[in-house]
Amino acid sequence: MKDSNSSVVSLQGKLHRKTGIGHQLRSVAANKLLYLMILPGFVYFVVFKYFPMGGLIISFQDYQPYLGIKDSPWVGFKHFIRLFTEPTFAMLLSNTLILFALELIIFFPIPIILALMLNEVRHKMFKNSIQTIVYIPHFMSWVIIVSITYVFLSVDGGVVNEMIAAFGGNKISFLTSPEWLRPMYILQIIWKEAGWSTIIYLAAITVVDTQLYEAADMDGASRLRKMWHVTLPAIRPVIITLLILKIGSTLELGFEHMYLLLNSLNREVGEIFDTYIFTAGLKNGQLSFSTTVGLFKGLVGLILVIIANKLAKKFGEDGVY
Amino acid sequence: MGSINSLRIAEIENQKLKTYKGDMHMKFRYAKLIALSICGSLLLSACGGENAEPQTNADGKPIISWLNILHSASPPTDTVLNKIEELTNTDIQFSWIPDASKEERLNTSLASGSLADIVSLTILENSSVRNALKAGVFWEVSPYLDEFPNLKEISADMRNSASIDGKLYGIPMQKQVSRNGVIIRKDWLDKVGLPIPKTTAELMEVAKAFTEQDPDGNGSKDTTGFIDRSDLVFGAFKTLGSYFGTPSGWAVSEDGKVTPEFESEGYVKAMDYMKELYNNGYINQDFAVTAKKDQQEGFAQGKAGIYVGALFDSKNLLNLAKGVQDDMDLIMVNDITSTGKESDRAIWSTSNGVGGLLAFPKSEVKDEAELKQVLKFMDDLMSEEIYTLMTYGIKDVHYSLEGNAATITDTKLWEQEVQPFSSSRPNENGYDIHDSDPLRVESDRLIQENTKYAVLNPMYSLESATFSEQGSELQKIITDATYKYILGKLDLQGFQDAVQTWRKSGGDKIITEYEAAYQAVQNK
Numbered sequence: 001m002k003d004s005n006s007s008v009v010s011l012q013g014k015l016h017r018k019t020g021i022g023h024q025l026r027s028v029a030a031n032k033l034l035y036l037m038i039l040p041g042f043v044y045f046v047v048f049k050y051f052p053m054g055g056l057i058i059s060f061q062d063y064q065p066y067l068g069i070k071d072s073p074w075v076g077f078k079h080f081i082r083l084f085t086e087p088t089f090a091m092l093l094s095n096t097l098i099l100f101a102l103e104l105i106i107f108f109p110i111p112i113i114l115a116l117m118l119n120e121v122r123h124k125m126f127k128n129s130i131q132t133i134v135y136i137p138h139f140m141s142w143v144i145i146v147s148i149t150y151v152f153l154s155v156d157g158g159v160v161n162e163m164i165a166a167f168g169g170n171k172i173s174f175l176t177s178p179e180w181l182r183p184m185y186i187l188q189i190i191w192k193e194a195g196w197s198t199i200i201y202l203a204a205i206t207v208v209d210t211q212l213y214e215a216a217d218m219d220g221a222s223r224l225r226k227m228w229h230v231t232l233p234a235i236r237p238v239i240i241t242l243l244i245l246k247i248g249s250t251l252e253l254g255f256e257h258m259y260l261l262l263n264s265l266n267r268e269v270g271e272i273f274d275t276y277i278f279t280a281g282l283k284n285g286q287l288s289f290s291t292t293v294g295l296f297k298g299l300v301g302l303i304l305v306i307i308a309n310k311l312a313k314k315f316g317e318d319g320v321y
Numbered sequence: 322m323g324s325i326n327s328l329r330i331a332e333i334e335n336q337k338l339k340t341y342k343g344d345m346h347m348k349f350r351y352a353k354l355i356a357l358s359i360c361g362s363l364l365l366s367a368c369g370g371e372n373a374e375p376q377t378n379a380d381g382k383p384i385i386s387w388l389n390i391l392h393s394a395s396p397p398t399d400t401v402l403n404k405i406e407e408l409t410n411t412d413i414q415f416s417w418i419p420d421a422s423k424e425e426r427l428n429t430s431l432a433s434g435s436l437a438d439i440v441s442l443t444i445l446e447n448s449s450v451r452n453a454l455k456a457g458v459f460w461e462v463s464p465y466l467d468e469f470p471n472l473k474e475i476s477a478d479m480r481n482s483a484s485i486d487g488k489l490y491g492i493p494m495q496k497q498v499s500r501n502g503v504i505i506r507k508d509w510l511d512k513v514g515l516p517i518p519k520t521t522a523e524l525m526e527v528a529k530a531f532t533e534q535d536p537d538g539n540g541s542k543d544t545t546g547f548i549d550r551s552d553l554v555f556g557a558f559k560t561l562g563s564y565f566g567t568p569s570g571w572a573v574s575e576d577g578k579v580t581p582e583f584e585s586e587g588y589v590k591a592m593d594y595m596k597e598l599y600n601n602g603y604i605n606q607d608f609a610v611t612a613k614k615d616q617q618e619g620f621a622q623g624k625a626g627i628y629v630g631a632l633f634d635s636k637n638l639l640n641l642a643k644g645v646q647d648d649m650d651l652i653m654v655n656d657i658t659s660t661g662k663e664s665d666r667a668i669w670s671t672s673n674g675v676g677g678l679l680a681f682p683k684s685e686v687k688d689e690a691e692l693k694q695v696l697k698f699m700d701d702l703m704s705e706e707i708y709t710l711m712t713y714g715i716k717d718v719h720y721s722l723e724g725n726a727a728t729i730t731d732t733k734l735w736e737q738e739v740q741p742f743s744s745s746r747p748n749e750n751g752y753d754i755h756d757s758d759p760l761r762v763e764s765d766r767l768i769q770e771n772t773k774y775a776v777l778n779p780m781y782s783l784e785s786a787t788f789s790e791q792g793s794e795l796q797k798i799i800t801d802a803t804y805k806y807i808l809g810k811l812d813l814q815g816f817q818d819a820v821q822t823w824r825k826s827g828g829d830k831i832i833t834e835y836e837a838a839y840q841a842v843q844n845k
Contacts, residue, residue, distance in 0.1 A: 066456050156619075176610060264805075283428070284424075285449020286448065
């Protein structure tokens with residue numbers, strides 16, 4: 001709603017655009033109703049997103065809550081130096097990047113494939129029920145999903161291990177071995193989120209002009225050909241947009257999911273920025289240091305989004321802004 | 322919340338606005354309204370946190386708020402609370418924090434200043450709690466204690482142990498000095514024909530027999546010796562460590578050299594012992610990810626026969642097993658050693674008997690008069706009458722009394738209405754009334770006996786800035802390495818490398834600081 005408003009505003013602005021602040025003001029005055037409609041959204045972002053950013057200042061202090069920002073001692077880049085020189089930093093960065101890469105390579109294409117496949121299903125009832133079934137896991141919280149996994153994979157009486165044992169194999173300690181953490185993490189994400197993301201692509205597919213398919217039919221294109229030459233190019237902008245957004249959240253893997261999976265034995269591959277911030281900041285009370293980690297994470301995300309957006313534009317796509 | 326609502330109102334107003342497009346007058350009126358409502362809501366949300374608190378309730382009783390830790394599943398109902406309020410002539414308002422999330426909740430409360438008249442600080446070693454104490458957020462109470470009959474009784478030792486930099490910032494919660502030991506299924510012992518173990522080697526034999534000789538007699542090998550949880554301190558590991566002579570936290574040599582417990586020989590022996598248990602399958606294989614609740618339930622379901630933890634857990638375990646394992650018979654052992662010599666008996670002490678501090682923030686307890694009011698309340702809580710209420714409940718409702726022996730008559734009701742209070746008692750020692758349950762009497766006796774052999778943490782009340790700041794972060798290195806060693810993913814060299822990493826990342830600094838602090842106290 002906000003976007004359409006602003007585009008209308010800019011459109012009307014363009015009609016009598018001349019240079020100079022006076023004209024700008026006049027165009028604002030002429031469209032004040034529209035500006036008024038933006039106001040709630042604008043206020044929301046200022047109050048809840050921009051105003052709190054002021055708190056980032058504490059990453060340059062030894063912040064103590066009872067002294068407040070005003071009286072806490074300033075320490076310059078102490079926390080940044082600690083972050084970049086601590087051995088944990090390399091571990092955090094590599095863990096985060098590896099998980100992100102896995103998510104991008106393995107998880108990202110799955111909803112697209114799923115959407116294409118569902119689109120080819122002719123039976124409407126069947127299609128709808130499949131669609132519903134695959135997106136329901138999205139509404140479950142990570143606590144539930146991780147608990148279910150725990151019950152299934154436990155060495156002491158877990159179903160999967162009992163089956164492995166029944167077939168004469170050796171029990172595998174999925175929950176405590178570092179090598180199983182990443183596959184488990186990615187599979188859980190796929191189970192929970194694949195269906196949900198599919199909906200977005202399906203929505204994009206429904207607006208594809210049917211004439212294109214008819215034309216392709218005339219040319220004798222097979223279904224696979226139509227998928228490749230009509231459907232996929234049509235949803236390309238959506239894919240690119242989602243990809244850029246995804247890249248922006250590279251270091252933002254989500255706290256809850258990983259925190260639930262972590263234990264002493266898989267920490268070396270599982271500790272990521274989000275979980276580290278929680279333990280350092282909230283559990284151990286190092287508020288300044290964890291703010292520093294958060295700031296670093298945010299900056300990297302910002303830079304990545306800008307780069308991805310530039311690249312997208314270079315290849316002739318729209319980008320997100 | 323307020324601002325969201327007014328935003329929604331603003332949106333609705335916006336839509337209305339369209340219909341009145343022609344009328345300029347109307348427009349301005351609405352615009353003003355919207356601007357006003359938004360500004361108003363901002364103001365409201367800005368000052369929402371600073372309610373002026375009334376000191377007394379409608380009946381003229383002083384209101385005492387208490388940010389307290391909840392060790393059971395749900396907060397207590399009002400029955401016992403009303404009784405306590407009646408006896409102390411106060412209106413108590415609890416905010417409960419679940420024990421599992423106490424660190425983050427206490428820290429956020431401290432950081433945001435949303436405290437209460439009384440705050441239960443059970444994690445004194447946590448850096449932000451320590452910083453808050455040192456920064457003077459809470460009242461120093463030592464000058465006032467002697468004015469109150471029960472608070473006066475707090476021993477000088479206890480006051481010392483609970484002090485930071487020589488200052489006592491609250492009422493210490495007095496617990497037993499050392500409550501840990503081994504709980505074994507006696508019926509299984511009899512079945513496999515083994516005596517009560519006195520040494521760690523005999524304990525291993527018992528674990529082996531429980532695993533291999535089908536003690537529950539169901540024809541399949543589905544039991545293990547030990548059942549443990551993912552806790553190197555309150556689980557089996559630290560207690561076993563004591564049996565091998567590991568110091569508690571830190572060791573100080575004659576010439577004032579400080580070394581961490583994990584550099585001791587006993588620590589490695591305890592790891593080897595755990596490793597042997599794990600490799601032979603004498604312990605639940607997933608102990609590294611097992612929660613306390615699952616551990617206790619597993620024991621109650623007859624999955625294992627050896628439980629290491631607080632000795633008074635025996636009663637809970639037996640309660641849990643009712644209807645599941647009715648022939649369960651438990652025996653508690655607190656005199657195991659690795660050598661079999663009485664002189665080597667040792668058991669680590671849970672924070673030297675200090676369960677934490679009940680502290681009073683200056684932001685809530687505004688002046689001396691109010692502080693004395695709260696201290697009076699604390700004093701009342703330590704009286705025999707209220708101790709009884711908080712421990713056993715109301716007579717003939719929750720328990721029956723015979724002489725000084727109390728018998729819980731309705732366990733379910735007791736769990737709901739009384740149990741949550743029991744962990745908030747300022748003092749747990751030295752009362753006449755006691756539980757009539759034989760297991761409880763026995764565990765109380767053994768815990769009392771433990772005091773003689775308790776290994777205290779010599780650094781508990783000393784200061785190290787680095788430990789306060791990074792101690793728990795660094796401890797993770799050791800905890801992770803310990804688990805890996807036990808599960809065979811790290812050899813001794815690898816473990817020692819981890820210790821070196823610990824030293825390099827700040828451990829050396831901690832040691833130097835502790836040595837200095839120790840020296841300073843010795844020279845006094």
